[in-house]
Amino acid sequence: MTRPTPEPLPAPLAGLVSSRRFERIVLFSGAGMSQDSGIPTFRSGDDGLWSAFDPQQLATPEAWRRDRALVWGWYEWRRGLVMAAHPHPGHVAAARLQRELGAAIVTQNVDDLHERAGATDVLHLHGSLFAPRCEACGKAAELPPPPPKTPRERLDPPRCARCQAHVRPGVVWFGESLDPAVVDEACRRIAACDLLVIVGTSGTVQPAAGLVGLAPEGAVIVEINPERSATASTLDFRWRSTAARALPTLADALVAAGAPG
Ligand code: OAD
Numbered sequence: 354m355t356r357p358t359p360e361p362l363p364a365p366l367a368g369l370v371s372s373r374r375f376e377r378i379v380l381f382s383g384a385g386m387s388q389d390s391g392i393p394t395f396r397s398g399d400d401g402l403w404s405a406f407d408p409q410q411l412a413t414p415e416a417w418r419r420d421r422a423l424v425w426g427w428y429e430w431r432r433g434l435v436m437a438a439h440p441h442p443g444h445v446a447a448a449r450l451q452r453e454l455g456a457a458i459v460t461q462n463v464d465d466l467h468e469r470a471g472a473t474d475v476l477h478l479h480g481s482l483f484a485p486r487c488e489a490c491g492k493a494a495e496l497p498p499p500p501p502k503t504p505r506e507r508l509d510p511p512r513c514a515r516c517q518a519h520v521r522p523g524v525v526w527f528g529e530s531l532d533p534a535v536v537d538e539a540c541r542r543i544a545a546c547d548l549l550v551i552v553g554t555s556g557t558v559q560p561a562a563g564l565v566g567l568a569p570e571g572a573v574i575v576e577i578n579p580e581r582s583a584t585a586s587t588l589d590f591r592w593r594s595t596a597a598r599a600l601p602t603l604a605d606a607l608v609a610a611g612a613p614g
Pocket of ligand 1: 383384386395461577579
């Protein structure tokens with residue numbers, strides 16, 4: 354993959370960022386964050402997953418009960434895609450914001466690209482492809498690297514080492530609840546933020562999408578997305594760019610503004 358050219362900070366955003374020192378930054382990411390690493394989004398572009406696959410057949414508890422091998426094979430295919438991908442400069446910039454300015458990272462993504470870029474504390478609202486667990490007793494399961502599979506290839510899920518029930522993907526499906534501890538922490542960080550950077554989400558899936566509405570009055574809200582999203586009209590700035598091109602420039606400016614002196 355060629356290295357994306359960083360995009361200069363648009364003047365109004367440069368003005369916003371340089372006018373104050375942000376101390377409680379939250380980066381809220383969605384599938385578009387990983388698109389520059391070659392991971393398909395759900396709803397954008399020609400390869401959006403939900404235009405090729407039916408979420409009702411793959412991402413619900415009913416789908417799992419109906420056909421575990423179909424669902425497991427699809428998630429293992431996705432895990433393989435992620436393992437073959439690499440974090441891009443936007444992931445690296447997000448990790449830098451966390452390391453140097455204490456930014457919280459709240460993501461809807463189930464990949465590990467934020468972590469592989471160096472982020473140490475990522476709130477995964479929708480779980481992780483890398484945290485499979487027993488469907489019955491909840492014991493965490495270890496997995497070998499996924500076999501090379503096509504998305505429609507069925508694969509029997511492994512059995513739990515403790516109780517022999519099936520191991521399920523560690524993601525949140527439609528109709529399931531988000532982990533309350535993760536949601537509480539995400540709410541706490543967003544409700545206290547002074548800068549919210551929303552990257553690569555269509556803003557259509559609740560309750561995750563609604564969390565950005567918790568940003569307090571006075572917080573600056575910036576969106577990085579090449580397309581129109583459903584994100585609330587409370588945005589202070591929409592930057593029509595991509596995560597890989599925009600985030601490094603934004604991080605540079607924030608770190609420079611936040612440096613003592
Ligand atoms: P979507 O696929 O709904 O939206 C992706 C967004 O990323 C779109 O608004 C694109 O315009 C934008 N985008 C595309 N390329 C980009 C790039 N290079 N840089 C920045 N933005 C880019 O993904 P999410 O909003 O994350 O849930 O979807 C939310 C949830 O819906 C997912 O977590 C998943 C899905 O069903 C579950 O599976 C429970």
